[in-house]
Amino acid sequence: MSSEPPTTSVDGPGDTRRHVVVIGGGMVAQRFVEALRSRDTDGAWRVSVFAEEPRKPYDRVGLTRYFEVRDADELTLGDPALWDDPLVELHRDCKVSAIDREARTVTDRLGRVHAYDELVLATGSNAAVPPIPGNDLPGVFVYRTIDDVAALRGWVEAKREAGRVETRGGVVEKPVRGAVVGGGLLGLEAAGALKALGAQATVIEFGTHLMGVQIDLGGGQALKRLINDKGISVRAETATKEIRPHRRTGHVGRMDFADGGRLDVDVVVLATGVRPRDELARAAGLETGERGGAVVDLTCRTADPHVWAIGEVACIEGRCLGLVAPGNTMAEVVVDRLLGGEAVFPGADTATKLKLSGVDVASFGDAHGRTEKSVEIVWADPLAGVYKKLVMSDDARTLLGGVFVGDAAPYASLRPMLGAELPGDPAAFLLPEGGGAPALELPDEAQVCSCNNVSAGAVRGAVTEHGCTDVAGVKACTRAGTTCGACVPLVTKLVKTELTKAGVEVSNALCEHFELSRAELFDAVRGADLHTFSEIIARFGRVPDGTTDAGRGCDVCKPVVASVLASLGNGHILAGEQAALQDTNDHMLANMQKDGTYSVVPRMPGGEVTPEGLIVVGQVAKDFGLYTKITGGQRIDMFGARVEQLPQIWARLVDAGFESGHAYGKSLRTVKSCVGSTWCRYGVQDSVGMAVHLELRYRGLRSPHKLKLGVSGCARECAEARGKDVGVIATDKGWNVYVGGNGGQTPRHAQLLAEDLDDAALIRTIDRFLMYYIRTADRLQRTAPWLDDVSGGLDGVRAVVLDDSLGICADLDAAMAAHVEAYEDEWKAVLADPEKLARFGSFVNAPTTPDPALAYVPERGQKRPATPDEVAAGAFDPDLVPVVDAPVLVAGPTLEVRA
Amino acid sequence: MSTLAPTPPTSAPPVVAGPCWTAVCPLDALVPERGVAALVTGSDGEEVQVALFRLVDGTVHAVQQLDPYAGANVMSRGIVGTRRGTPTVAAPVYKQVFELSSGRCLEAAGKEPREGLSGDLASYPVVVADGVVHVGLG
Incomplete structure (x- = not known):
């Protein structure tokens, strides 16, 4: 060769x-x-x-x-x-x-x-395949690559399908029985995966306890209890003698253990280690x-x-x-x-922190207390399923290692202290909520991010030497927190401390008029019970040096204040001074397009529309010469409506029972749904019914950015709910709710917030999630980036909305109830108010005259705006700017002409 | 309801020689810190679209309605505010910020104006006489 x-x-x-x-x-x-x-x-x-x-x-x-x-x-x-x-x-x-x-x-x-x-x-x-007879039977898998995982999934799904029997009382499913050989990290991951696939799971561990490499016996026992609570069985100290085929199918059928025990199985995952x-x-x-x-x-x-x-x-x-x-x-x-450097491997950091089926497990350093004369300090609360241990030097001052099961909160701050002296009584660090443990000042050499080997000193240096002024900058500069993200809270704390030390003010200022962030302004306005922009800027606005007032706001802070006021329930968005705060879309209750005309979207809750409704929409579009297109949110958009036509169009739509679709607002847009159990052969819940219910509940809810929801009637997920801010997916027990999904420029799949909720719990959970987002998100921050920023991330949000960790749930519930109570259709209200209607004239001195510059050309049977070249060449059709003979709703201001 | 003929404001003292004055609307028709569009015919007979803005202090400013960055007649629908105390309007399409008194563009938001258009807005004198807003076009 x-x-x-x-x-x-x-x-x-x-x-x-x-x-x-x-x-x-x-x-x-x-x-x-x-x-x-x-x-x-x-x-x-x-x-x-x-x-x-x-x-x-x-x-x-x-x-x-x-x-x-x-x-x-x-x-x-x-x-x-x-x-x-x-x-x-x-x-x-x-x-x-x-x-x-x-x-x-x-x-x-x-x-x-x-x-x-x-x-x-x-x-x-x-994956190391243990030399057990039968390890090559169909239905025995390893757990190492995406292909392994996909094969396992296919097998379990096929077994579930095969075990499904239709009876008169409905469909009965025979459980798929799964076993995992190996109770280490990978084995527990695999057991969680089996559960997630709807199979039963039993973990077979040869050693005395789960995760024997990382944690001690006490931790292993706590972990076993917690894992059992998740519906996963554990057999420790068990050697598998043989895996036997099913008599009829030849697939894996039974496991025989050295102690004479047996277990019937439909699928086995081997997770005994790697080679x-x-x-x-x-x-x-x-x-x-x-x-x-x-x-x-x-x-x-x-x-x-x-x-x-x-x-x-x-x-x-x-x-x-x-x-x-x-x-x-x-x-x-x-x-x-x-590249010519002199780096050497500094020794392995075998610290581990992970979440297994929702259970926190962490260990670092000498977790087993093997150091000579080391002492162990243990906090165990079997009722709460918590086990925490610190391994200290014989004088109980130097930290040598630790194990955390069920509550890994102290891990992030303690792990970097490995080998350092802990201030005060080490037991204080194990008490719930810190128990008055002294604040830790990390040594510069302490490792903060183990994935990327970033020390506390490097994080500090990013601020002091490289001029980073926020966490995002430090992450980009050092790569700390960019892999598993477990250290982000610690990085954030270090960055903030360093910035404060450097006298750098961390600016969340909205604009030159407000030094507050949107979330801070929200709290301020709510706390001070203010209701107008003038009051708010007088109270909280920034007064520049040498001037006496804060000015009159701008296109950044005014819509933010408008949104905050709307979220706090201040009546119609065009009422009083609020009118001047709205962006043009909100002001015209329609979406401005490139030529200055608007698009109109009536609400079709859950994407459901009657034939009669469709005919009205079609007739309105035809009469007003509007271009029509189906939106991504399962409704119909009509383009090319002129300002002066909007009231006429909406009079017809409201008359036919339509409401504003709020396509123009930073607010709930749509709740997309698949057809669900009412029609679909596979649907397990009424997704359309739930989508309609949710859309009617949250319609008109103003938020930091637009909100989109989706509801799917089964796990096939035809509503693409996981691309939404809130995605609801039916299970045979209820609903799973996912949050933080996003299409757009940075697509993100929503993450699971809660499982198998009934209708009431689902709605309560979404109520709280949305209200918490509305109160704490930054301006124009969708839920996906908000989840990255919000305190504690997804887990933090879960604690707030499910466990009421901040004690604000009653308040969030009340706020949502107030929203639901106060809802009115914005367009219906405008049509009933001559003063608001008067703003929908094209020209103050010629309210029904179309903008003379509008020009359209026909395309595929409809119209589109003419390009500048087409306008210059006169190549457009004047008939495509129709003036509709309709009752004039606009009472334009009249003016006596002096002779 | 129809476009008014060019008329100088009869009872108002500040009649300045030069512009052709058009009475556009009552001051009361303008919502503070919101704009309206008006069709005004200049002395050359050209019809011009003007954006009028009433500020909280009662003063009225007029600039061209054409947004030079979007090429659409939308300036009246922008948000009124201040930059360092100077009254401004932000274009509703791409958010350029213009000084209301002069039409000068303060922030181009990284955009170039459409071909053949100035990046600043034309501004027009305004006189409020007897509660009526008059715009002067050259």
Whole structure:
């Protein structure tokens, strides 16, 4: 092979760049490429990545999320643009079959040979399949890749389908019985996944307790109780002797245990550990460790100076590390070395914090108290399902490790103190809510973000040396908090402290008129019980130096005040001084288009409309010459309505029973629905009925930005509810509610807030979620970014709306009840009020004269605005600006003309 | 209801030689800090669309109705406010901010005006006489 001339795919003639080849396309490979491209600013290196899987590197740690998101792309790591970089080449579905170290080439599975200057092994590991007879039966799975997870899902769904029997009393489903061999991290993830798929789950653990590597026996017992509460059974100290097939199907059917016990099963997941994929390294003659893995030194280099190994395949300090954080650190070390640096692997941080089926588990340092003479301080509350332990040096001053089960709150602040002296009584740190524990000042070297190996000093430096002034800036600068996000609260605290020390004021100012943020202004207005802009700016406005008043606001703060006043229930949005605060859309109760005309959207709750209603809409559009289009929110938009036509159009629509659709407002837009159980063969709940109910409840609700909801009648999710701010998906027990979804420029899938709610609980939950958002979000902040910013994130919101952690739920409920009570159709109210109607004239001195500049051309049987060129050429049709012979609703101001 | 013939404000003292004055509407027809559009014919017989704004202090400003950045006749529908104490209006389409007294563009919001249009607005003198708003076009 080495006699062949090495060929590469991107080498241009005269390309002097050096070439690094990465074998493996997992998380650590992604980190390597990302770090190389961000640090190699001269472009000295080009990098080729050979991935065996057919996808871009994805978040393997988040694999269980695949059951929720069902979209492999959601798990993609980092900025996808990384792979478009001309110096980066990703070969997917392209396993490397051989390494020739002498020729410095690799051969891929297609037989192509690629030369390298440096080679990085990042092949990761395989799920280790324990040598149990029957481990290859149909229905036995491992849990490692998206394909594994997809196969498991397909199997369980097929079993559920097969077990579904129609009886006279309805459909009865035979439970799918699942078992997971291995009670470690991966096993518990897999058990949670089985539950999420609707299967039963039993975890079979050989050792004395769950997560034996990370936590001690006491923690394991607490964890078992909590896991049991989630409906997952646990059999500890149990060895599986054999997995047996079902007599008839030949599929997996039964597990036999060494103690003589048995368990009938329909699916088995093997999660007993991983084995480094070092076969290429072995074949290339590189040294491997006792338990596998390519042996490397502290610079991650193998005995061959041009071959490196990072991540799970690297055997460093005599062992392979199955965690992503040390793998990322190794990637950074190799990048540094390639660029001429001196970095060495600082030792593995094996701290772990995770949420398993909603249970917090964390451990760090010497969790098992193996240090000589160490002492343990334990707080256990079996009733609350909480176990917390600190391992201290023999004088009980230096922190050596810790275990947290059920309440990991102290973890974030304590973990970085590993090896440092704790101030005061260490027991205070374990008491609920801190119990008066002294505030911790983290040492600079303390690690804050273990995923990206960022120290407290680096976070502080981002503020003091690099001039970052907010958390987003610090995250971008240091990458702290950008992987798992667990450290964001800590980063935020550090950044705020540092900014305050530096005398930098953290500005959330709305604009030059208000130093407050929208949320602060909301509270201020609510607290001070103010109802007009004049009062609000007089009270809370910023008075610039050398002037005596705060001015009269602007296009930023006025709509914010308008929205706040509307959310607090101040009557019609065009009443009194409020009229002058509204953006043009709200002021005209219609959506302005590019030519200055408006579009009109009547509300069609849940997307439901009668044939009679459709005829009215069609007739109105026809009579007024409007362009019609179906919106994404399941209703009809009519374009090209002139200001002076709006009242005439709405008189007809209101007469036919339509209401404002608030398409113009930062407010509830629509509640999209699928047809649900009333018609659909698969629907399990009446999604249209619920959507109509929700839309009628929240119609007219003003908010920091637009709000869209969706309701799906079954898990097929035809309403695309998870792309909405609030998505409701029917289950056979009730409703699951998801929040923070977003289409638009930054699409986001909504995340699960609560499961299996009945109608009343669903509505109460959404009421509170929406009101909490309205009160605390920033100006024009959709729910998705709000969830990133709001205190505690999704968990924090869950605590507020489900557990009333802030004690504000009664208030939120009352606010929503007041909204529902006070609702009136804005258009109906305008039509009944001559003073408001008077504003809908085209010209104050010619209220029914159309704007003479409007020009349209026909297109596909309708009209569209003429382009500037068409206008200049006179190529438009004047008949497309119709003046409708309709009762004049506009009582324009008249003026005696003097002779 | 119809466009008024150019008439100088008879009883108002500040009749300035030059502009052709048009009585447009009663002051009461203007909502403070909101605009209206008006059709006004200049001395050259050209019909011009004007945006009129009444401020809280009762003064009235007139600028061109054409939004030079959007190419649409919408300036009257912008939000009135102040920038460092100077009365302004923000274009409702792309949010450029203009000084009401001069029509000068204070913030272009990263946009260029449409081809052939000035980035500033034309401004017109306004006189309120006997409760009637008059606009003067050159």
